[in-house]
Amino acid sequence: MTSDDSAGPRLLGRLRSEGGTGIVRMEDRFDTGIENVWSALTDPRRLARWIGEVEGDLRVGGEFYRRFFASGSEGPGRIEACEPRRRLLVTLDPDQPEEGVIEVTLAADGEGTNLVWEERGRPLDKLAAYGAGIQIHVEDLAAHLAGRGPCDADVRWDQLQPAYESLAADLN
Numbered sequence: 466m467t468s469d470d471s472a473g474p475r476l477l478g479r480l481r482s483e484g485g486t487g488i489v490r491m492e493d494r495f496d497t498g499i500e501n502v503w504s505a506l507t508d509p510r511r512l513a514r515w516i517g518e519v520e521g522d523l524r525v526g527g528e529f530y531r532r533f534f535a536s537g538s539e540g541p542g543r544i545e546a547c548e549p550r551r552r553l554l555v556t557l558d559p560d561q562p563e564e565g566v567i568e569v570t571l572a573a574d575g576e577g578t579n580l581v582w583e584e585r586g587r588p589l590d591k592l593a594a595y596g597a598g599i600q601i602h603v604e605d606l607a608a609h610l611a612g613r614g615p616c617d618a619d620v621r622w623d624q625l626q627p628a629y630e631s632l633a634a635d636l637n
Contacts, residue, residue, distance in 0.1 A: 474624045477603055478596045480632045483585075487592035487636075491582040491603045497610050499571050502578045503550045505609055506569060515609035516602055531557070535605060535618035536598040563588070580606075589636070596629035597622055 477491045495502055505511045512519050517538075521529030525547050532539045538557070545566075546554035553569045565586040572579045582603055587595045601622065605615040 474628055476625070476628055476632075477600050478629070478632075480592050480596055480629070480636060482589055482592075482636050485589070486585065487587040487589045487595065489584045489587060489592065489595050489599050491580075491599055493580050493603055493607060494574060495578045495580065495607060495610050496576070497578060498576065499550050499573050499578045501610060502571055502580065502606075505606060506553060507547075511609070515605045515615055528559075533602070535601045535615060538598070589633075592636070593626065593629040593633040596632065597625040600625055600629075 477493050479490050481488050481490070505515065507523070509519050509523065516535070517531060517533035519529055519531050521527060523529060523544060525544050528541060528543050530540070531542055540558045540561075543556045543559045544554075545556055546552060551571055553567075555567050557565045557567060565584055568581075568583050568585070570581045580603070582599060584595060584599055601616065601618055604621070608615060
């Protein structure tokens with residue numbers, strides 16, 4: 466879903482529910498090759514420049530610990546699947562009540578790259594917050610790929626949250 470400035474902030478995400486939990490799906494296109502995007506998603510040094518600190522065993526089946534700067538998300542995770550330059554699947558907070566899954570897929574688009582970031586298993590009452598937070602992460606990835614630093618997450622949150630609240634209300 467997107468919008469022009471007169472209608473509010475540009476939204477990259479859609480929200481939906483399935484099986485009593487929420488799903489946030491973000492889609493964006495970057496004007497850089499798939500190798501660069503993949504590296505930004507999987508290299509811990511690059512992750513630290515746009516999303517946060519990730520430490521641990523970063524192989525399939527490996528467990529890691531994350532501290533995401535903008536959203537404040539922190540905790541354990543596990544890598545479920547890794548198909549280089551195509552797909553990354555991780556479980557956050559495995560075996561916990563707040564367990565969620567992030568699946569990121571990439572596709573070449575000319576000289577650019579299309580990204581789909583989907584988070585599943587999120588509480589419906591917090592889905593708007595997840596939508597705003599995940600969009601901030603995707604925008605920070607775009608900024609990193611363009612050679613810029615992350616946004617002011619608090620300011621961006623205030624801009625995005627009302628729009629995602631409206632989307633979440635439509636689910637009820």
